[in-house]
Amino acid sequence: xxxxRLIVGLLALLTAVLFSGCGEWGWVRVSPDGQFTTxxxxxxxxxxxxxxxxxxxxxLERRQTVPxxxxxLDDESPLAGWVYNCQWxxxxxxxxxxxxxxxxxxxxxxxxxxxxxxxxxxEHKVMLYEVxxxxxxxxxxxxxxxxxxxxxxxxxxxxxxxxxxxxxxxTWVCTQRVPxxxxxxxxxxxxxxxxxxxxxxxxxVVLLGKKAQSGEGxxxxxxxxxxxxxxxxxxxxxxxxxxxxxxxxxxVVVRWVRVQHLKFLAVFERPLQGGxxxxxxxIPHNETLEANADPSYTYYCFSPDGQRLAWDADDSLHVLxxxxxxxxxVLARMPQSIRTGVWYELKKAGITxxxxxxxxxxxxxxxxxxxxxxxxxxx
Numbered sequence: 321x322x323x324x325r326l327i328v329g330l331l332a333l334l335t336a337v338l339f340s341g342c343g344e345w346g347w348v349r350v351s352p353d354g355q356f357t358t359x360x361x362x363x364x365x366x367x368x369x370x371x372x373x374x375x376x377x378x379x380l381e382r383r384q385t386v387p388x389x390x391x392x393l394d395d396e397s398p399l400a401g402w403v404y405n406c407q408w409x410x411x412x413x414x415x416x417x418x419x420x421x422x423x424x425x426x427x428x429x430x431x432x433x434x435x436x437x438x439x440x441x442x443e444h445k446v447m448l449y450e451v452x453x454x455x456x457x458x459x460x461x462x463x464x465x466x467x468x469x470x471x472x473x474x475x476x477x478x479x480x481x482x483x484x485x486x487x488x489x490x491t492w493v494c495t496q497r498v499p500x501x502x503x504x505x506x507x508x509x510x511x512x513x514x515x516x517x518x519x520x521x522x523x524x525v526v527l528l529g530k531k532a533q534s535g536e537g538x539x540x541x542x543x544x545x546x547x548x549x550x551x552x553x554x555x556x557x558x559x560x561x562x563x564x565x566x567x568x569x570x571x572v573v574v575r576w577v578r579v580q581h582l583k584f585l586a587v588f589e590r591p592l593q594g595g596x597x598x599x600x601x602x603i604p605h606n607e608t609l610e611a612n613a614d615p616s617y618t619y620y621c622f623s624p625d626g627q628r629l630a631w632d633a634d635d636s637l638h639v640l641x642x643x644x645x646x647x648x649x650v651l652a653r654m655p656q657s658i659r660t661g662v663w664y665e666l667k668k669a670g671i672t673x674x675x676x677x678x679x680x681x682x683x684x685x686x687x688x689x690x691x692x693x694x695x696x697x698x699x
Contacts, residue, residue, distance in 0.1 A: 344619035346405040346511040347375065348673030348685045351412040355380060356451065358406040358415060359685050360672060363390060375403050375417065377451065378689060380677075388415075388449050389456065395422065401442070405465060405511045410472045413452065416459065418466075419445040446477075460492045461485075467514040476514050476524065484548070486522060500528065501546065501553045509543050510564055512621075517571040517592070524548045525556070525567050525574055525592070545576055547592065556590070557597075564629070566622035567592065575600070575626050579618075587629060587642060601629075601645045625679040628694065632671050637684060639694050650692050651684060 347360035356377050363374040371394040377386045392399040400422035408415045423441040446459045446466055463477025463485055472489060479485045484498040509529035517523040529543025545556035545565055557576065565576040575589040587601040620631045629640040630650075637651040651671070672685040680695045 344511070345673065346407075346417075347403075348675050348683070349406040349408060349415070350675045350677045350683055351408045351415070352410055353412040354677050355412065356408075357675065357677075357683055357685075357689070358388075358417075359385070359689065360403075361385075363387075371397070372399070373403070375406070377415070377449075380683075380689075380691075386454075389417070389419070389447065391419070407466060407468060407511070409468055410470055414448055414450045416446055416448045416466060416475075418464070419447055421445055444480075461487050461494075463487065465508045465511055465513055467512070467516070469516040469519045471519055473519055474516070474522075476516070478508065484526070496522065496551070498548060498551055498553065501555070507543075510620075512564070514548075515565070515567045517567060521550055522548060523571075525565065526553075527562060527565055529562075542579075545574065556592075563618075564620035564622060566626040568626060573626075575622065577620050577622075577629055579620070585640075587640070601640060601642050603640065603645075603647060619674075621674070621676060623676050623679050627679065630674065630676070630682060632674065637671060637674060637682070639682070641694075648694070650682065650694065651686075651690075 345360070348357060350357045356379055359376050359378050361374055361376060363370065363372050366372050366374075372390055372392045374387055375389045375391075377388055378384070379386075389403060390399055391401050391403050394400060402420040404418055404420070406415055406417045421443045423443045444462075444464065446461055446463060447456060448459050449456050461475065461477070462479055463475065464479070466475045466477040468475055468489075474495075475487045475489055477485055477487075479497070481497075482500060484500070485494050486496040486498075487494050507529045510527055513527045515525045517525065524547075526546050526548050527543050528546060542561045542563075544558060544560055545562055547554040547556055556574065559578055561578045561580055562576045563579045565574060567574050572592060573589055574592050575587060578584075578586045578588065582605050584605060585603040586599055588597045588599050590597045618631050618633055620629060622629055627642050629642065631638055636649055638647055639650050640647050674682055674684040677683045677691070680693055682692045682694060684690045684692065
């Protein structure tokens, strides 16, 4: 019964997170100064079959791990819920994350032998953890997938009312709400869905997507880029298959990756303020390299300088070098070494998450923290 309850809780939480967000949980995020990374791990003091997971901060130079927040997949636990989408402040002093918490009256309506949970209720919270003080607080905002402005003065997110909301971080007052351009474009397909180009007046590139049922029977998320200028949402792409994007530090050029399942992966760029798109890389699908792995479950991430694109597929990690249009496999699939407990149920004995530390360095969490420098790869 215990295992069945854990699996029911896991499936309910995964459904709530994955099908209202993206397939990557946002547990591994490197701080802007490159000193820290968030990680998810089994708590060191927890039994092997424990349903608990711990979000922690790892100091890359000191090799020290500091616990931040513990949550549980056990429906009867006071910490029942799911943690996802870590986002660092621009000064690396704090990190926020989202907590989908089981409400006090949100027990699922199931009988003793049922394997299906229904009517489970969850409360969405945005938490902020300060590294120096260890202070953890709940932010007084209602925003999904929050993103910090470059100066840290604003936080942008999706509201439950179906619009984009902008909060001032000194008062946490919502200063502006921007309606979405289309009713069906209301899904997050990438936690890094927004890039602030300018704070005042607001100017940002945003990636909006929708969820659709494909002919193969799986949910495929795809989207388009928009330029948020004041209260306007100006389309930048119209193909509906954008998975990730990058904006140069000067705010002049935007690059994006298009993915069509079992067809191709392609990278394009264009001037942000106007101009025709230019294709800079095309990777056709083939049997040995799924360069266009199912976008419902694959996380794509540009390097900070926009010269490389990394993605995970079947517990392997690939990097496309845009200067040479070549793809290298940085990590191959790792055999699962965990046989019991939550990590086994999650099937995350492979890649838990990854992020760029700088333009040439990837940080990956598998069953350990790994740092890979990509400029040394030989062909």
